[in-house]
Amino acid sequence: MLYNPKLSKFLESYGIVLVVIVMMVVIALSRPDVFLTPQNLTNILKQNATLALVALGMFVVIVTAGIDLSVGSTLALSMVTLALASRMGLPWPVVLLIGPLVGIAVGLVNGIGLTWLKLPHPFIMTLGTLNAVRGIAYLVTEGAPISGLQPEVRYLGQAYYDLGIFAPPAGIPASLIVVAVCAIGLWFFLEKTSTGRHIYAIGGNPQAARVSGVNVNGVLILVYVISGFMAGLGGLLLAGRTDSGFPNAGLMLELDAIAAVIIGGASFFGGRGTVVGVLAGVLIMGLLRNGLNINNVSSFWQMVLIGVVIIFAVWIDVIRRRAAVRT
Amino acid sequence: MLYNPKLSKFLESYGIVLVVIVMMVVIALSRPDVFLTPQNLTNILKQNATLALVALGMFVVIVTAGIDLSVGSTLALSMVTLALASRMGLPWPVVLLIGPLVGIAVGLVNGIGLTWLKLPHPFIMTLGTLNAVRGIAYLVTEGAPISGLQPEVRYLGQAYYDLGIFAPPAGIPASLIVVAVCAIGLWFFLEKTSTGRHIYAIGGNPQAARVSGVNVNGVLILVYVISGFMAGLGGLLLAGRTDSGFPNAGLMLELDAIAAVIIGGASFFGGRGTVVGVLAGVLIMGLLRNGLNINNVSSFWQMVLIGVVIIFAVWIDVIRRRAAVRT
Amino acid sequence: MNGTAPPLLEARGIAKYFGAITALHDVNFHVGRGEVLGVVGDNGAGKSTLMKILSGLYQPSEGELVLDGRPVRFASPKEARRAGIEMVYQDFALAGNMPIYENIYMGREPGIKLGPLTIIDHKKAREMARSHLDNLHINVKSVDQNTEDLSGGQRQAVAIARATAFHAQLVIMDEPTAALAIKEVGKVLDLIRRLKDHGVAVIIISHRMDDIFYCCDRVIALYQGTNFAESPLAATSRNEVIGWIMGTKGHTESLAHDRLQ
């Protein structure tokens, strides 16, 4: 029996990346003329930056066996408040901060409500904020989108670096760098710091974490704050990219984010998952949409295929994992 | 210390009903002229029949610590296929069966996919069918709603019995009777039959169920079939009520159904909850919407208030429970 | 026990891998009808893993099981149960959200059978559970208590009650006395003797020599995932068995000094 424990462990943790590669090959074969153009690849990166940030935040929540349904609304509220601030002519560094700060505020409400009110499951608390925060986003804008942001505010969402080798509009998007910084920071936090490990412990056995002296409520609040912050940052990128804040941004974003996290191998029951997996999950969702669009698949068929491919991608991953482990 | 174990146990299981009563009083006080009219009460019952059925199905799934995201799409597919069948002139008993049968078929796909493909969590499988089934519903109708159902097919969704005391359009809706029959049947199944108890056992500890000789995969398939069936039946009622099958029916219905189940006291982690609680959860959602509508609250404020009231209703329930139990 | 009649259950060349970890390799043993077999071994020796294979919870990576002379494969605990094999799990394997009596009768509820469905007679199940627990002299406040609210010993008692509530050919007990108080330990050991008298075979894992020497006919020792020693009880001694657990054969007096005066 050929069996390599190191390889098996690697496959177990990061094999989902293989699924990404397979998808890329399939799409490239279907439209070789389009898929591999620098412009299209740049598009994929730009279009999925917001989802990546939101999914990273959602991931931290899911590691604690929680859920944050309010991310889409939080993103929308961040977008419209920063767009309002921009239109009111506040200095751009202040405007830049507003998006993430609004996210943090919503996260605080979620976390504190959850722990202080002792609600049975974050589903309820964040379903509440899903509705309430979206309502507030509509109220502050009276339902109308607000466009015309300061160029500095737009920078992160819109700029790209062609490095002298790509023809515009291709290049390394600034939003990719934001995602990379967040992902690396989150990875370091989760793997190397005490609080990060406590997040995993709470997902594995909250009772065990408690008796080990972990401040479970404190960590939970932090976790929802991180998720809110990421959603706010995602809002900043999206506002920059679209040059506007619209209150119906991010509808159903929570489902996409959760899907990316679970596709990436995290467990809904907490305690398991990796940052790399989440990014792979985001890419799978993004590649899927891109592949269908560049093949001009009609919107009805897109739905059917998205459904089938999601199941299929996860199934391949399951098979791979089972193959990697002898029993 | 005044302490009555029987009362405490009753409050623990059914006290959510108190929340429903409090809500009714508050709404009645806000619009005494409208809320208690037979017509308005009839409306509430009719409007929430579909949600009640779908939530009952979702409840069974959640008891096993699962989730069924595809209920909204299943409802839509059932509606459009039975509307198509009706328009094709199939005999009405056949048409009546088509809705629930389509639901059962989707449930089978969910259950079998889940157990045979060994996907890590039903979230993925049912997210897949959420997309795929909705896509199919659009494809078979080419996106256009189909109207004109046979009167017999519409009966369950539309008829009501004025019992000679109510002025039309008020009375006991036939759909209420459908919900009552399903709820009582489900209660009996869950409480009194072996398979029903196995559903709770799987939610509590799937390993324990397995070593007790429970066919866990078989029960799981059944559970998703029940959920699909309920969604299909809900589709039949909705088709009857609206005299049409429209492929975008039931969008986001899964969130409402899950919310009703959790508000009704079931645990997201499985093994806990009651049928009465679910019905109370549905009524809380329905009363909330009705109360806001009859007070003509604008849709933005409705969102904010729905969010706040959901959190508040569950919180009251938490407090009540804690008060009932001495520690 | 041997000669013409095959043993009740035999395991041949069993191995079990968990990824990189080899929990068992080349394990052979058998248990006869009405025999009480003691299984001893150090922590992590593979005792529980072996028993989980016998009860159908795990599939062996290699090797085969032979029941009554016929090779068998248990794809699930349900199949092993149908073949008359019951097990008390070391972690009890109870559904914490369900009352004691439902845990005991799960999968075999008393009541009216309607095809695959049973309409449960909850009253009867409660009474049966109460009288069965009384027989075992196990003390719980009510059979309606959820098992997650029980003390460690009470939980273990419920697990034992479940495995012995029906007529089995073979009852496997993985450290059944670990969490029990003295009186209850005595009752369980007496129960094992009674089972034996009724022709039921019992495999008992225990770290307590008292248990092993009170009720076993034969004892086998696992060491680091494989067979180490085996002997009829009459032909061995406490100190020898303790030596086996530590992986030594022969002179063991010196090793066993600290616990046995």
Place this chain on the structure above:
Amino acid sequence: MNGTAPPLLEARGIAKYFGAITALHDVNFHVGRGEVLGVVGDNGAGKSTLMKILSGLYQPSEGELVLDGRPVRFASPKEARRAGIEMVYQDFALAGNMPIYENIYMGREPGIKLGPLTIIDHKKAREMARSHLDNLHINVKSVDQNTEDLSGGQRQAVAIARATAFHAQLVIMDEPTAALAIKEVGKVLDLIRRLKDHGVAVIIISHRMDDIFYCCDRVIALYQGTNFAESPLAATSRNEVIGWIMGTKGHTESLAHDRLQ
């Protein structure tokens, strides 16, 4: 131990209700510095519940705790830990998804402190865990194994390692030897003696008279949720203590017949 200096920890009039169930009522006891106190009692007597109150996991329904002569309230295990109280839980309370070494050092990770955050030195934590487990003579394949993959005894060993990895004033052990093999039992009992020598107080719950009589200074018995008897070890005998567990005082020879020859 009494006279002028107050005992290390004292419990006065403790009661604990779970809804309709009274787990403890009017329990009083104390433990002195460097004293090893044995707690015995039938299954469901309330031993674990009492200890969970001492470790801050439960709040008492009535009564108070006095530490070093000062009344205290532990709102969480974190506070009890800060006061120097560690506990080995009967169900081990380990995070199954995390490796052994992280379970041992959780909440007190070695590394660089940055305010509330510690940047963990995983290498150092692994080494510390390995050497600590070696000290306890506990045998695991690797400190990187997740605890959910461990055998019952290995899990118990990890729980003991966690409670003794740091300097405590009082270590509470709830049936710490239940799942351990003979050699490991000896090591744990020796560890308790060593802790005592270092001035650490230990409360040990056990159903094994061997454990109690090997290392305790004093023994108290709970019966149906309240104090039943108490005595310095020297002034009692195995059979008397066994009688207490069964709720009898005085002549106990007849009750103890079946397990002790």
Place this chain on the structure above:
Amino acid sequence: QTFVLGMKGPGAGNPFWAAVEAGAVAAGEEHGVEVIVVAPPQESDVQAQINQIEDLIAQGVDGIALAPTDPNALAPVVDSAIAQGIPVVFVDTRGTNEGVSFIGTNNQVGAALAAEYMCENLPEGANVAILQGLISQSTGQQRAQGAHDGLSECGLNIVAEQPANWDRAMGLSVAETILAGNPGIAGIFASNDNMALGAVEALKQAALLDQVMVVGFDANPDAANSILAGEMTASIAQAPDNMGRFGIESLIALSNGETLEDWVDTGTVLVDASNAADYQ
């Protein structure tokens, strides 16, 4: 007297509904009647709208001007209102009930107007793309259809028709993808201005804005500004405030026993740089 304006969406993300609402409220003030405005949280939320209208009927209002999210699904509710003697007119979207007047735009004609404009300003055979709205709604279908027919009849080459669900971010993403796959594109028609503005962003970043004509629909203020800034090329203006105003006025007329025409057209206008200032 109390009249209801039942809109499809809460003007959320789309000032169109805000204008409808404003027209209705202004008409209500002028005629001294109360106007209640309701809308489901999203344009796709058919059931919420059914419930809202039912709840209003229960309150005994005096007339309903309804923009049905799904004409078929709302038909029974409309019937029951009429059965209780409550007059109903449709605004914006035509319903299926016989004998109920419709006050609104012909979306297909409007989209054809946009197509005609593109045909006139682009060379024959040029490549064009269509960003569709929610194709499960009749408005989405009519605009997509009108544009498709108009563009293909005059000999333009439609290289992509993709849905972007009325959404600006999705309009941007889909436009980016279309541009990546079809370098030589000369024109984009979007079924609403939100998606058109998304497409403008995509073109800006691809530095193709001067080569590609973008035509939207709705002529909302953002779009008007964009047209004046020379970014978007044109849009189709409906008269949403007229829908609201005529809707309420028609109800008043009906409750006074007058009769209405079957279709009160509120008209469409092509908006380009010459008249965009009127729509800011």
